[in-house]
Structure formats: structure tokens, C-alpha cells
Amino acid sequence: MKIVVIGTGYVGLVSGACFSEMGNTVVCVDVDSDKIGKLKKGIIPIYEPGLEAIIKKNRSQKNIYFSTSIEESIKDASIVFIAVGTPMKEDGAADLQSVFSVAKEIGKSMTARLVIVNKSTVPVGTAYRLKEIVAKELKLRESIVDFDIVSNPEFLKEGSAITDFMKPDRVIIGSDSEYASKKMKELYSPFFRTHQRYLEMDIRSAEMTKYAANAMLATKISFINEMAIICEKLDADINQVRLGIGSDKRIGYDFIYPGVGYGGTCFPKDISAIQKVAKEAGYIPKLLDSVSRINQYQKVYFLQKITSRFGEDLSGKVFGIWGLTFKPGTNDMREAPSIFMINELISRGAKIKAYDPKVSQESVNFYINNKENVLICKSKYEVLTNVQALILLTEWKEFRSPDFDKIKKELLNPVIFDGRNQYGSFELKDKGFEYYQIGKN
Ligand code: UDX
Numbered sequence: 001m002k003i004v005v006i007g008t009g010y011v012g013l014v015s016g017a018c019f020s021e022m023g024n025t026v027v028c029v030d031v032d033s034d035k036i037g038k039l040k041k042g043i044i045p046i047y048e049p050g051l052e053a054i055i056k057k058n059r060s061q062k063n064i065y066f067s068t069s070i071e072e073s074i075k076d077a078s079i080v081f082i083a084v085g086t087p088m089k090e091d092g093a094a095d096l097q098s099v100f101s102v103a104k105e106i107g108k109s110m111t112a113r114l115v116i117v118n119k120s121t122v123p124v125g126t127a128y129r130l131k132e133i134v135a136k137e138l139k140l141r142e143s144i145v146d147f148d149i150v151s152n153p154e155f156l157k158e159g160s161a162i163t164d165f166m167k168p169d170r171v172i173i174g175s176d177s178e179y180a181s182k183k184m185k186e187l188y189s190p191f192f193r194t195h196q197r198y199l200e201m202d203i204r205s206a207e208m209t210k211y212a213a214n215a216m217l218a219t220k221i222s223f224i225n226e227m228a229i230i231c232e233k234l235d236a237d238i239n240q241v242r243l244g245i246g247s248d249k250r251i252g253y254d255f256i257y258p259g260v261g262y263g264g265t266c267f268p269k270d271i272s273a274i275q276k277v278a279k280e281a282g283y284i285p286k287l288l289d290s291v292s293r294i295n296q297y298q299k300v301y302f303l304q305k306i307t308s309r310f311g312e313d314l315s316g317k318v319f320g321i322w323g324l325t326f327k328p329g330t331n332d333m334r335e336a337p338s339i340f341m342i343n344e345l346i347s348r349g350a351k352i353k354a355y356d357p358k359v360s361q362e363s364v365n366f367y368i369n370n371k372e373n374v375l376i377c378k379s380k381y382e383v384l385t386n387v388q389a390l391i392l393l394t395e396w397k398e399f400r401s402p403d404f405d406k407i408k409k410e411l412l413n414p415v416i417f418d419g420r421n422q423y424g425s426f427e428l429k430d431k432g433f434e435y436y437q438i439g440k441n
Contacts, residue, residue, distance in 0.1 A: 003026045005029065007120070014051060025064075042056060070105045103116070118151050149175075174200075324359045326394070
């Protein structure tokens with residue numbers, strides 16, 4: 001099948017690559033000519049395990065192409081995916097500008113029946129707005145071409161996006177046409193041994209499923225973070241409590257790790273978007289408001305551990321940070337707790353030395369105010385010289401079992417703030433460290 005994927009961000013590029021891996025001919029389109037130029041040369045703009053290899057293989061087999069032209073690309077395609085960004089606007093709503101302009105462009109240039117699939121995370125009802133936009137463009141040029149609209153939300157996780165796509169938990173297809181439904185099943189059937197996890201539903205429910213899934217996951221994290229604070233107050237241990245509750249299958253062990261708060265592109269943006277649309281529709285969400293407030297407070301709470309130890313005035317002090325991305329396995333720093341932490345420490349006069357396996361000085365400069373106060377080091381141990389304390393913010397594998405003797409020797413004070421509860425079993429207090437974690441004193 002010939003497929004076009006518009007948008008070469010995480011979702012678009014991963015989807016395009018995986019569809020090409022199944023033998024389809026895929027054209028990935030983006031307005032960013034620089035990005036397309038690089039992709040044509042095999043340079044992948046994001047880090048995602050396995051992605052580069054799949055693209056390399058399918059480029060050489062002529063299964064995947066890159067282009068800046070929607071018109072050229074959709075000529076003989078049967079399915080076109082919209083996978084462009086829906087960033088958060090200042091008022092918390094999803095910015096749908098790119099999605100709408102792509103739909104307009106498709107309507108302007110399509111010449112044969114096309115299934116138009118939206119993969120971008122959009123408020124409920126957006127697919128029908130896309131339908132109107134395309135129909136209007138067709139009418140303007142007096143063209144009678146059939147088209148179908150489908151909602152196919154994406155559930156991939158950064159860092160394991162390829163596996164998530166190739167072996168999906170579920171594929172959600174929201175459609176109101178038999179033709180589209182057949183085409184989608186044909187496209188996705190190679191990803192399934194059975195169709196049990198292939199769920200077809202109405203378009204609005206498919207759009208809502210994405211928000212509900214992310215809201216549930218963010219709620220689990222904020223729940224455990226709140227329990228962690230209560231554990232500290234009552235002198236209990238959240239690590240034990242987590243195992244205790246996770247053993248109940250209804251709760252499960254996944255996604256109940258306490259930490260410095262969730263970050264990334266999906267949870268903060270989607271929670272605020274669903275809050276906004278619910279309010280507009282006449283319901284003020286109570287649980288979701290708490291979920292985002294708890295997440296914000298979690299970062300403040302962790303910062304307070306540092307200021308309680310070193311004081312509110314941190315001038316002249318340097319702190320060492322391990323991990324800057326919002327989670328391991330990605331080079332993405334968007335909405336990462338590290339941004340809040342670094343900005344707050346700097347605003348109190350501190351300087352920062354940091355190391356992350358995937359973050360360069362350049363990308364940090366983009367996110368941090370007063371970037372001259374942040375030095376990105378080449379290794380995790382280089383961070384430690386002349387710093388007051390070590391702060392762990394992202395649980396990359398290379399931070400999991402470090403040389404604690406070396407850490408103690410290098411740090412000015414043997415103090416570790418562990419924002420990801422990684423070192424609980426290393427008996428750090430016995431080794432002479434002041435050790436601060438989340439949910440345990
Ligand atoms: C998420 C969803 O998992 C995915 O299904 C959706 O399509 C997009 O959003 P992603 O943002 O890539 O994916 O990352 P995820 O692994 O879900 O982690 C999100 C954040 O939650 C990270 O900052 C992570 O550190 C934090 N987290 C996760 C916790 O603090 N505790 C946990 O137990 C799990």
C-alpha cells in the first residue's frame with residue numbers, strides 16, 4: 001500500500017518507519033526542508049532506539065522516501081496520516097493550527113479517494129472539523145473526490161517507540177466508513193496475530209481514548225507521589241508500600257514509581273488540554289486539576305529538600321546534576337523536571353554542572369534561563385568536582401550502580417538527592433552519605 005505520513009516528529013517518523021518495515025511504500029512529509037534534507041541523507045533528527053536502523057534499511061530497499069510536498073506525495077496514495085504537533089497554547093488548549101493547515105492542503109491537492117487519518121492528539125470533535133475543512137477545499141475547486149476521516153491515536157512511549165509500534169498493546173481506529181475501516185484493517189493486520197487488540201469505535205470515542213489513557217497514567221503517578229509525601233510524614237517507606245500495593249493485580253506494578261514529577265510532551269500537554277475542553281463543555285474536572293497540581297508541587301517539594309539542607313541563598317554554590325531528559329532512553333528535555341530544578345537553583349544564586357548521556361550544551365541552552373550558569377560535562381564523574389551535592393533527576397542505566405567511593409571523594413559534601421529512588425538498596429547512610437530520596441526518610 002502507498003502511505004503518506006505528514007509530520008516527521010516522534011509519532012510521524014516512527015509510524016512511517018514501521019509501516020515501511022511491513023513492506024508498504026511510505027512517503028514522510030514535513031514543511032521543514034532542512035529536516036527533510038537531512039532525512040534524505042539518512043540523518044535522523046531524533047534519538048529513538050532502533051529507528052535509525054529501520055530507516056536505513058528501508059531507504060535502501062526503496063520503501064521509505066522523504067518530501068516537503070504534500071501535493072506530490074499524496075498523488076497515488078491510499079492513506080494519508082496527519083502526525084503534526086499539537087503544542088500547548090498559553091491558555092492550556094491544544095494548538096490545532098498545523099493540523100488544520102495540513103487538512104486544507106490535502107483538500108486542495110487530492111485527486112483520488114483518500115483515507116485521511118489523524119494521529120495527532122486532538123480534542124474530541126477535531127476529526128469532524130478536519131472533514132469540513134477538506135470538503136470545503138474540494139468544493140471550492142469543484143472537485144468530486146471521495147474521502148474518509150479516521151481517528152487513530154498513538155500510544156507510543158519515547159525510548160521504546162519502535163517496539164510499542166511493532167507490537168502494540170492495542171490499535172484504536174475511530175471511523176464512520178466501511179471503506180476506511182477495511183483499509184485500516186488491511187494496513188494494521190501485519191502487526192497482529194489476532195485482531196483481539198484491534199479496536200474499532202466511533203471517531204469521537206477514539207479521540208477521547210487517547211486523553212483518557214494519558215489522564216489515567218498521569219493520575220497513577222500523581223497518586224504515588226502524594227502517597228510518597230505522606231509516607232515521609234508518617235515515617236513509612238514508599239518503596240515497600242509500592243510493592244505492597246502493586247502485588248494487587250488491579251493496581252499492578254507499572255507506572256507507580258514515585259519521582260520528581262512527570263514530564264515529556266504528552267502528559268502535561270494532554271492533561272491541560274482535556275481540562276480546558278471539559279471546562280468549555282461545562283464541567284470543571286476535579287481529579288485532573290489535582291493531578292496537575294500534585295505534579296507541580298512534587299518538583300517544589302524536591303527542591304525544598306535541597307534548600308532545607310543548603311539554605312534559600314545558594315550564591316557561590318555549585319550543584320551537580322545527573323540526568324536532564326524527562327526520562328531515560330530519549331534526548332527529549334521538553335517539560336523535564338530538570339528545567340524547573342535548574343532554573344530554581346540558578347534563581348537562588350547557584351551554578352550547575354550536569355551530565356546526561358543524550359543532552360548537549362546546545363540543547364540545554366534552549367531550555368534554561370541564564371544558561372551561562374550551566375556547564376554540561378562529558379562524563380558523570382566530571383560533574384562531581386567542586387560541587388556541594390549530587391542531584392539525580394533521570395534514571396539512566398549508567399547512573400544505577402555508580403562508584404560511591406569515588407562520588408564521596410569528589411563531592412565537597414557527601415550529599416545525594418535522589419529524585420528517582422535509585423540508591424535505596426546501597427546503604428548509603430552506612431557509607432557516610434547524607435541521602436535524600438522520595439517517600440522515605
Ligand atoms: C506517554 C505515554 O506512556 C504514552 O502512552 C503516550 O502515548 C505518550 O505519553 P512518554 O511521554 O514517552 O509516553 O513517557 P512515559 O514513559 O509515559 O513517561 C512520562 C513521564 O512520567 C516521565 O517523566 C517519567 O519519568 C514519569 N513517570 C513514569 C514516573 O514519574 N513514574 C512512573 O511510574 C512512570
